[in-house]
Amino acid sequence: MKVAIVKYNAGNIRSVDCALRRLGVEAMITADEAMLRSADKVIFPGVGEAATTMDFLHTTGLDTVIKGMEKPLLGICLGMQLMCRHSDEGNVDCLNIFDVDVKRFQSERHEDKVPHMGWNTIEQTCSSLFRGFTKEEFVYFVHSFYVPVNEYTAAVTDYILPFSAALHKENFYATQFHPEKSGDVGERILKNFLEL
Known part of the structure; x- marks a missing residue:
């Protein structure tokens, strides 16, 4: 199986790569369109700032590649x-x-600190990313921005208000938390993604 990690101006790529290696997967870290399209699975990680990163994606054409995956x-x-x-x-x-x-x-x-940083539970899971989950599980978050609960919500976390901890639509999956930093639970999520 060929797994690609999208290489762009955002942090956390190495952490994702290390998590995949622990699962026995040697991923390609690339911004090359042909290599991304030839992969069986693609991971779009990220730690950074939205406007700057979107500008980079537009400039390199990676925005079109990701949307067309x-x-x-x-x-x-x-x-x-x-x-x-x-x-x-x-x-x-x-x-x-x-x-x-x-x-x-x-x-x-006062107790609601922003960013939301640390371990929190995910619940109401409804995606194949969470296959085998039978209860609330703890995962690791670091974020100041959130996605409201909506029709694509695949897991919910409550911090200040309920928000989307994960999204799913067709072949597109996403997590607000960091599976690569979420211990055994995160490893199960990555494994489930690789087995889709």
């Missing part, structure tokens, strides 16, 4: 947010794979 594609964190319609971060239009906007957390109580 027909194989299973998994967006992670910023990758998930960039797959949405619009982001409040930099007030930028994104890839519009998921027809929903990305909002900034508004802290209403």
Whole structure:
């Protein structure tokens, strides 16, 4: 199986690569359109800022490649947010794979820190990414922006308000949390994605 990680100006690519290696997968890290299209699975990771990253994707043509992907594609964190319609971060239009906007957390109580950082539970899971899950599981988050619960929501987490911890539409999957930093639970999610 050929697995590709989209190489662009965002962090966290190496962490995803290391997580895949632990599963015995040697991924290609590439921005080459032909290599991405030839892969059986594609991972679109991300740690960074939405407007700057969208500008880079437009400039390189990776926006068109990602939107046109027909194989299973998994967006992670910023990758998930960039797959949405619009982001409040930099007030930028994104890839519009998921027809929903990305909002900034508004802290209403002293204990509601932004960014949302650390371990939290996912529930209401309804995607093959979560095959074998029978209860709430803990995963690792780091984010100041969130996707509201919507028709594509595949898992929910509650922090300040309920939000989409994961999205799914056709061959496009996405997680707001970092499976590559979520221990055994994250490893199961990555394994489920690889077995789609």
